[in-house]
Amino acid sequence: MDLITEIAANRAAILARIADAARAAKRAPADVALVAVSKLQPDERVEAMLATGQRLYGENRVQEAQARWTERRARFSDLKLRLIGPLQSNKAEDAVALFDAIDSLDRAKLAKALADAVQKLGRCPELLVQVNTGEEPQKAGVAPAEADGFIKAVRKEYGLPVAGLMCIPPVDEEPAMHFALLAKIAARNGLPTLSMGMSEDFETAIRFGATQVRVGSALFGNRA
Ligand SMILES: *Cc1c(COP(=O)(O)O)cnc(C)c1O
Numbered sequence: 001m002d003l004i005t006e007i008a009a010n011r012a013a014i015l016a017r018i019a020d021a022a023r024a025a026k027r028a029p030a031d032v033a034l035v036a037v038s039k040l041q042p043d044e045r046v047e048a049m050l051a052t053g054q055r056l057y058g059e060n061r062v063q064e065a066q067a068r069w070t071e072r073r074a075r076f077s078d079l080k081l082r083l084i085g086p087l088q089s090n091k092a093e094d095a096v097a098l099f100d101a102i103d104s105l106d107r108a109k110l111a112k113a114l115a116d117a118v119q120k121l122g123r124c125p126e127l128l129v130q131v132n133t134g135e136e137p138q139k140a141g142v143a144p145a146e147a148d149g150f151i152k153a154v155r156k157e158y159g160l161p162v163a164g165l166m167c168i169p170p171v172d173e174e175p176a177m178h179f180a181l182l183a184k185i186a187a188r189n190g191l192p193t194l195s196m197g198m199s200e201d202f203e204t205a206i207r208f209g210a211t212q213v214r215v216g217s218a219l220f221g222n223r224a
Pocket of ligand 1: 037039060084085168198199200214215216217218
């Protein structure tokens with residue numbers, strides 16, 4: 001099988017599973033977007049994915065994303081890029097310049113840096129607040145108990161719109177309770193967008209209301 005055929009088959013299979021999971025949850029398949037996580041993937045796999053028509057991609061590092069996507073943006077005017085990894089405040093301006101969405105807003109210092117960058121560049125990416133649902137010390141995200149206050153501060157103090165929430169459950173736990181918690185926090189804050197679910201658990205995430213699933217290895221193959 002050549003690479004485009006292989007990648008197209010992977011994508012078709014994932015889209016079919018997304019549609020099945022959505023219907024099983026009495027939701028419309030079109031209400032769940034597939035974010036193709038291209039971090040650390042070889043260029044030829046990304047080119048093959050572009051050839052299938054996939055236009056929504058997730059990257060977790062600003063520099064890697066700049067190198068990969070700056071030139072491709074000119075070739076694909078309908079490309080959408082989401083930053084799904086942690087963002088340092090000193091990279092906020094680069095991130096605002098490149099990405100259509102930043103899914104990892106999780107602290108006041110970063111909100112301030114983003115607000116300044118938005119002001120300066122005159123463009124505002126969609127913003128999601130990352131919640132550390134498992135309260136893991138090594139993981140980014142606001143603690144669940146602080147989420148409501150942080151969302152309010154981002155809106156009121158920094159004047160930034162919040163579109164939704166993102167989480168990455170602990171690897172060794174049943175993800176369902178984490179997805180349910182994220183959905184609950186989103187609902188009480190009036191947030192429509194839920195980025196949750198990866199290769200291993202995106203169907204569960206859809207059951208709990210995911211509007212975007214972030215799938216890497218199941219689409220592209222294992223990362224280097
Ligand atoms: C790498 C990554 C993914 C994709 O993981 P897979 O298990 O390869 O699907 C999703 N979300 C985030 C935040 C990631 O860093």
